[in-house]
Amino acid sequence: MEIRWLEAFIAVAEELHFGRAATRLRLAQSPLSQTIRKLEKELGEQLFDRSTRSVALTPAGHAFLPHAHRVFEELELGRQSTRATSGEVYGTVSVGFSGALNHLTLPPLTRAVRQRYPEVTLSLTARVVTRDGIEQLEQGGLDIALVGLPIAPSPVHTRLIGREPLGAALPVDHPAAGESAIDLADLAGDGFIASPATAGSALQELTLQACVKAGFRPRVVQEITDPYMVLTLVSAGVGVALMPSCVAGIMPSASVFVPLRDDPTFMDHALAWREDNPSPVLRAVLEVAEEVLPTPEK
Template identity: 85%
Template structure:
């Protein structure tokens, strides 16, 4: 087994497309396919189910992926150990985040890392919802993920970094747009825009819980993964959306944020990571995160 075989496997596993993986590796597609076949022959298992329209990991491929990631993590740790001197931190940390929901938490952390550890490379991946973030952490594809709480029991550890009351984003011409606050039940007849129900998004779960608590189930008219695109669709008059209060700072034109009346329903934001991740860069970034993103008081 060769390192380049593992690199090819990871690229195809992450892209689930031989053409994109070949472009990423700067290879022709035919040599990439041959490399995957060599790896499968060496392992004695089929790693991918291929058809003319799709590529998917087999159960064996899913089981092998975190180990392939770990090989490259160990190589990176070895590389870092040859360069690091006392008091200095080198290397890469990969961070997944959803987008607009993290506009209060991601920038302070990335700025602090760049200032304190200029030799650390940040690899940032957007549109990562909670379930996807947890899965990528478990498989070794991410070092840190910004997630919403709660998360299912797993090997992943979390720390609360923010708690925001929920409100609603309304088109600026909505009849209730000028109110200082509204009851969520007043929107029971409106269409709602949410993240996809099957995406494992904390925002979608928070929306459903808040509406059920208000006495109705939301009528979803549009699902979309990107939180800022949800706001854009609100401003276009497609529907309304339940959002954490911090979104009020970045509302697009033709949309407004209105707080909810009554006992607040909160969305909890957290950092997530694997405790058994051996990266010293991760430990340095997590320690820095405790300084710039402290756990909020109860």
């Protein structure tokens, strides 16, 4: 089995079109088809269902795809390791983050990595809530995730990088919008905008905890996972939301952030990664993170 056979298989599996895959690989379509047939003969299984109109992975193709990806991941790790022996840090680290909630933590990290290691690429994936981030780390889809604590038992390792009290995001025409601080119980009659309960968002869980502690369960009128879209809907007057204090400086027009007088409920931000991830470039990025995103004192 040759590496170029796997490369051809991955291209067809991702494009599900032999013509597009051939263009991607800079090949004619006929040699590409021959390569796929050689791979199928080597494996003794058909990897694609082909018709004149469509291409689809067979069950065997679906089963083989993650292993083909892993071969190329191992090759990349090998390249990184050989260059690391000469002191050069090179490669790609995939980072998942939620969006607006990370606007004080992600930029310092990406800027510092770019300045320290110009040959390192950070591949950024937005709208990754805590549970999705942990699952992708466990499955190898991400190297680092910015998550909220606590997390469920997992082989994933976390380090606290920020701690912020929750406050209220309100429309400007809300009766409490002009207050310097409010009691959370004052919002018991309002409709809340929150992430779906099934989304696995740490902020959604903290919102429920804070409201129950204040003596009520929030009446959710709109569910959405993107934190900045939550703020946008608040500014549109759809409802109110609880958000960490980091958003105070990025509130959309027609909305305000008001601190809470209650005993604070904190949003704990963390970096998460797999300790058994062998990537040397990941270690370099985590060392930079230790410098620019130190663990705060509680």
